[in-house]
Amino acid sequence: MSKKKHILVISQYFYPEPFRINDMCVxxxxxxxxxxVLTGIPNYPQGEYYEGYSLTRKRTEEWNGIRIVRIPLMARGKSSIGLICNYLSFAASGYIWKSLSKIKVDYVFSFEVSPMTQALIGCWYARKHQVPHYLYVQDLWPENVITVTGISNPIVIKPIDKMVDYIYKNTDEIFATSPSFVEAICNRKTSVSHSKVHYWPQYAEDFYKPMEKTSVEEIPEDDSFKVIFTGNIGTAQGLQILPQAAEILREENVKFVIVGDGRYLDEFEQEIQKRNVQDKFIMIARQPAERIPELLAACDAAFLSFQNDELWTKTIPAKLQSYMACGMPIIASAEGETERIITEAECGVCSAIGDVDKLSENIIIMTKDDLNKMRHNSRKYFERNFEKQELMDQIEQYFNR
Structure with a gap:
């Protein structure tokens, strides 16, 4: 490369918040x-600024050769109002920053997990400086807003729809994490050309790899069949199905290991107590991502699920790649894209979203199955479809057009 190209990455979440964009930038x-990287003051998922960060502290930072610029935003807090203020404050700060910034770059790359409002900053900056704008869509809007909040009133949704149209129009290339997302984007009422929308799945960081089973302090070494879930504990994950399954599996030698936190955690723990299945759960606080392979290796199968909504059938969750990179057999309460991948890979079992009886049956089947083939298949499918270097080569081809 004759000249070192300069990329401005727009992401409301960045290190030390645990998002894959961190590794992409490295x-x-x-x-x-x-x-x-233009980002906010770290506060995800607990809703409060991380220790050492504030509106006046660590507003610029260097990390692994990356310059981080943090613009003001309100912490997301624990309420819906707090979340809305969090979303809007980042976009508003970005508009002001765009007007004042003297940074010159060759490309803008917007990493879009909710909220999509953050991608506006990429559009504004790229338009002002006449540089290409690339958008990586991980959450579909307004579908995500409708599903997560339950709000479908046109007074709210129509302006969001117009904002999304504006963002897609002012983006040179759009990358989406599943084939269904590509179709959804291209089939909008205000059509988006297929030629600029591309399926570009997520990868898993290099530290996600199969590990030998070793003792882990938080997970008792016993002969129970352990099913592990890692990540955000929110309403979208549909985790209420696990206490229900635990009740059905009360007499089976099965335990559920839950690693993470999120807005649904308190309610989830209340549901466990309500069903009197505390002995079936091992609760572990959120861990550094680098520890997840070790925790996965201490268990027999990995779990993922969704809330019952059509949007989640179009979604390939990031944890699926992480699980597969570690060679984990997978038990899923999922349909659509996730079910397709698990079926193609022959690395686990799927039941319909919300079908607790079938999920419980699948868990019993897995306890008696030979999981070695599933482990092998899981890792091999990952290597063929989600390998980091190959995917980064692909994105680089678009940068160098």
């Missing part, structure tokens, strides 16, 4: 790019 630096 990889871009390794590939010779100069990377500046």
């Amino acid at each position: 990889e871009l630096v390794k590939r010779g790019y100069k990377v500046t």
Whole structure:
């Protein structure tokens, strides 16, 4: 590369918040790019600013060769109002920053997990400076808003729809995490050309790899069949099905290991107590991502599920790639894209979203199955479809057009 290209990455969430964009930026630096990240003050998922960060502290930072610029935003808190203020404050700060910033870049890359409002900053900056804008869509809007909040009133949804149209129009290339997302974007009323929308799945960081089973302090070494869930504990994950399954499996030698936290955690623990299945659950606080492979290796199968909504049938969750990278057999309460991948890979079992009886039956089947083949298949499918270097090569081809 004759000249070190400069990429401005727009992401409301960034290190030390645990998102995959962190690793993507580190990889871009390794590939010779100069990377500046415009982000907020870290507060995800607990809703309060991380220790050491505030509106007046650590507003700029250097990390792994990346320059991080943090613009003001309100912490997300625990309420819906707090979340809305969090979303809007980042976009508003970004508009002001765009007007005042003297940073010159070659490309803008917007990493879009909710909220999509953050991608506006990428559009504004790219338009002002006449540089290409690339958008990585991980959450579909307004579908995500309707599903997560239950709000479908046109007074709220129509302006969001118009905002999404504006963002897609002002983006040169759009990347989406599933084939269904590609179709959903292209089939909007205000059509988006297929030529600029591409399926680009998520990868898992290099530290996600199969590990030998070793003792882990938090997980008792006994002969129970352990099913592990890792990640955000929110309403979208549909985890209420696990206490229900635990009740059905009361007499089976099965335990559920839950690693993480989130807005639904308190309610989830109340549901466990309500059904009197506390002995079936091992609750572990949120861990650094680098520890997840070790925790997975201490268990027999990994679990993922969704809330019952059509949107989640179109979604390939990031934890699926993480599980497969570690060679985990997978038990899922999922349909659509997730079911397709697990079926193609022959690495686990799926039941319909919300079908607790079938899920319980599948868990019993898995306790008696030979899981070695599933472990092998899981890792092999990952290597063929979600390998980091190959996917980063693909994105780099678009940068160098």
